[in-house]
Amino acid sequence: MTVGEWVRNTSVYRSVIRHGIAPTNRNRSLIIFENLFLHVHPVKVREKTLRFTHTFWLGGITLATTIILVATGILLMFYYHPSVPQAYRDMKELQYVVDNGVFLRNLHRWAAHLMVFSAFLHMLRVFYHRAYRPPRQFNWVVGVVLLLLTLLLSYTGYLLPWDQLAFWGVSVGTNMAKQAPLVGERVRFFLLGGNIVSENALLRFYVLHCVVLPVALLLLISVHIWRVRKDGGVQGPPDDERRTP
Amino acid sequence: MTTPIEIIDSEDPLANPWRVALVRPDGRPAVHETDERYVMTFPHLILREIIMFQIVVIALSLAAILFNAPLESIANPVETPNPAKAPWYFLGLQELLHYFPPVVAGVVLPGLVGICLVVIPYWRVNLEGAPLWATPSRWKAPTIAASVILLSILFVAFRCWPIVIPTVIIGVAMFAASWARAGSRWQWLWGVTLPEWIMTWFVVIAVVLTVIGTFFRGPGWMWVWPWMDAPRG
Numbered sequence: 001m002t003v004g005e006w007v008r009n010t011s012v013y014r015s016v017i018r019h020g021i022a023p024t025n026r027n028r029s030l031i032i033f034e035n036l037f038l039h040v041h042p043v044k045v046r047e048k049t050l051r052f053t054h055t056f057w058l059g060g061i062t063l064a065t066t067i068i069l070v071a072t073g074i075l076l077m078f079y080y081h082p083s084v085p086q087a088y089r090d091m092k093e094l095q096y097v098v099d100n101g102v103f104l105r106n107l108h109r110w111a112a113h114l115m116v117f118s119a120f121l122h123m124l125r126v127f128y129h130r131a132y133r134p135p136r137q138f139n140w141v142v143g144v145v146l147l148l149l150t151l152l153l154s155y156t157g158y159l160l161p162w163d164q165l166a167f168w169g170v171s172v173g174t175n176m177a178k179q180a181p182l183v184g185e186r187v188r189f190f191l192l193g194g195n196i197v198s199e200n201a202l203l204r205f206y207v208l209h210c211v212v213l214p215v216a217l218l219l220l221i222s223v224h225i226w227r228v229r230k231d232g233g234v235q236g237p238p239d240d241e242r243r244t245p
Numbered sequence: 246m247t248t249p250i251e252i253i254d255s256e257d258p259l260a261n262p263w264r265v266a267l268v269r270p271d272g273r274p275a276v277h278e279t280d281e282r283y284v285m286t287f288p289h290l291i292l293r294e295i296i297m298f299q300i301v302v303i304a305l306s307l308a309a310i311l312f313n314a315p316l317e318s319i320a321n322p323v324e325t326p327n328p329a330k331a332p333w334y335f336l337g338l339q340e341l342l343h344y345f346p347p348v349v350a351g352v353v354l355p356g357l358v359g360i361c362l363v364v365i366p367y368w369r370v371n372l373e374g375a376p377l378w379a380t381p382s383r384w385k386a387p388t389i390a391a392s393v394i395l396l397s398i399l400f401v402a403f404r405c406w407p408i409v410i411p412t413v414i415i416g417v418a419m420f421a422a423s424w425a426r427a428g429s430r431w432q433w434l435w436g437v438t439l440p441e442w443i444m445t446w447f448v449v450i451a452v453v454l455t456v457i458g459t460f461f462r463g464p465g466w467m468w469v470w471p472w473m474d475a476p477r478g
Contacts, residue, residue, distance in 0.1 A: 031287045038291065045290050047282040057297050064301040088319040095316070106309035114305065116334050127365070127444055130374055137366035144362045151334060158332050167320035168329035172339060176351035184352075196322065238374060244427045244436070 040225050046233065054236035058122035062150075065115035066221065070214065072108040080160070082206035084199045087162040112154050119150045131235035139227040142220055149217045156209035162202060170205075171197050327464040336458030337451050343466055344405040358447070371440045378423040378435060389419060407457055411449045415442060 007013055008021045019030035029043040048054060079098055080090050094101030123143060126132055132140035159170045174192060178184045193200030228234060284290075331339050341350035365371050378385075393416030400408040418434070419442055425435040437445075463469035 025285060028285045028287045031291075038287075041286045041290060043286055044283040045286050047284045047289075050284070050289060050293060060294060060297050061301055064298045065305075067298070068302060068305060085319060091316055102313065103306075103309050106312065106314045107305055109314035110308045110312070111305050113333075114301075123362075124444075124448065128441065130371075132366040133372050133374075134366075140366045141363055144359070148359070154334065155332060161316060162320045164317040164320055164324070164326055165315055167322065168326055169331050172329050172331045173335055176338065176342070176347065179347040179351040181348065181352070197320075244432055 040229055042229065042233070049234050049236060051236070055234050056121075056125055058118050058125050059234075061118045062115055062122055063221065063225075065111045065118065066217070068111045069108060069115065070218075072104055072111065073210070073214075075104055076108055077210060082160070082203050084162060084202060087160060087202060091161050091163070112157060116150055116154050119147050123147060126235075129235065129237045136227075136231045136235060139224060139231060142224045142227065146217065146220050146224060149213060149220065153209060153213045153217065156205040156213065159197070159202060159205045160209065167197055170201070328462060328466055330458070330462075333455065333459050337454035340407070340454040340458035340462070341405075344403045344408075365440070374438055376436045377419065377439050377442060386420070386423075389416070393419075407453045408450050411446060411453060415446045415449065418442075 001009075005021055008017070014020075018034060019027045021027070032038045032041050032043050076094075079094055079101065081087060091105070094105050098104070126140065126143070155170070155173060159166045174188050174197065177191065178188045180187060189195065191201070191204065192198070193204050330336060338350065338355060341354060344350070345354070393412060397409055397412050397416070400412065421431075422434040422437060425431040460471040461468055
């Protein structure tokens with residue numbers, strides 16, 4: 001008996017993970033359905049869904065970037081003040097004072113870009129595989145909202161470093177919002193907490209970026225993934241059609 | 246001793262129920278039987294998920310080590326950079342602003358894209374999956390030709406060549422698909438459905454506009470070649 005097996009047989013460990021260590025299919029099933037997080041999966045899956053070309057793992061990659069972004073985002077929040085000019089100074093602190101601060105910020109930034117990109121590719125994959133067909137119509141709509149939330153998250157985060165890139169990038173974007181008939185000006189004022197991108201805008205974008213949008217995103221991701229299972233598992237390329245002249 | 250079962254012979258339907266339906270052996274509800282192979286989620290799927298997550302973490306960590314996130318000087322509301330660019334995923338929209346009135350580029354077109362995306366699964370043509378030319382109809386070719394020509398004229402009126410050119414190319418490709426023969430190397434083109442043509446048209450335009458906005462626009466939103474030194478504004 002190895003040390004690992006001994007540990008997994010102790011009464012304390014068994015109080016947390018109830019099933020035994022015997023490599024039986026019963027225990028492999030229990031691993032899935034006795035675990036809050038894994039039980040979004042069925043105990044058995046269709047073998048062909050494991051093929052790389054079935055989904056290209058694009059939804060999974062998007063979820064992976066989300067997890068990385070939450071982890072690095074929480075760490076970055078420890079070093080960040082949403083005020084002018086401290087926000088910019090905090091970027092310099094990350095660069096010169098905080099251990100691995102540059103790595104942390106880089107990882108958050110590139111993960112954010114990858115998330116926008118992979119979410120878009122995921123949408124295209126689902127479209128060309130026609131995986132939005134019944135019973136998956138509603139999950140497609142949830143996905144479109146998730147893509148929108150991803151863009152908004154990325155956009156609100158863009159302002160937070162408070163450098164020239166951030167300030168003018170957000171100014172250009174919010175000037176577009178102004179063009180909406182009737183509500184444009186009001187929406188812009190509501191978003192920025194004023195008529196120009198200012199300290200109020202920084203605070204609003206910070207709260208949106210760190211609380212409102214991530215909570216909405218995580219809730220909708222839960223719905224999205226739960227619906228994937230309820231609607232019959234991941235849907236790969238359609239295999240029912242003859243497509244020759 | 247148990248009472249023997251009493252057999253009632255009666256015309257009363259409560260005492261002697263009538264048969265209202267007969268399920269014949271060949272008329273049972275069809276159960277779609279497949280010979281699909283199933284595997285245990287643990288370890289087959291879970292281990293793949295862990296490996297995928299690790300690959301993403303490693304790839305992003307390498308990117309984070311090799312490339313630094315941009316950081317310019319502190320925000321200055323009185324010093325406008327030229328050009329002032331939005332993040333890359335909005336540069337397609339910003340490029341549209343160059344051709345269309347702000348209401349069209351900033352509100353109408355993005356709004357249309359959003360609505361079109363949401364309604365996709367509720368529209369019958371998107372559910373059928375029949376190749377464009379699989380069902381011959383005398384109105385199909387003229388309607389498609391008219392749509393392509395009208396869209397092209399509309400965008401020519403705005404001098405929006407990054408949309409006109411993909412529109413014409415996709416339109417020509419749609420008709421080329423109708424001549425693709427079985428067994429030829431263009432056979433796959435014949436199998437493309439109408440929704441796929443439209444989505445491809447949208448994606449090509451989105452990519453073209455984003456690439457132009459990202460790499461080919463300099464001070465005053467003038468055209469620059471990215472491999473030449475642009476005058477910094």
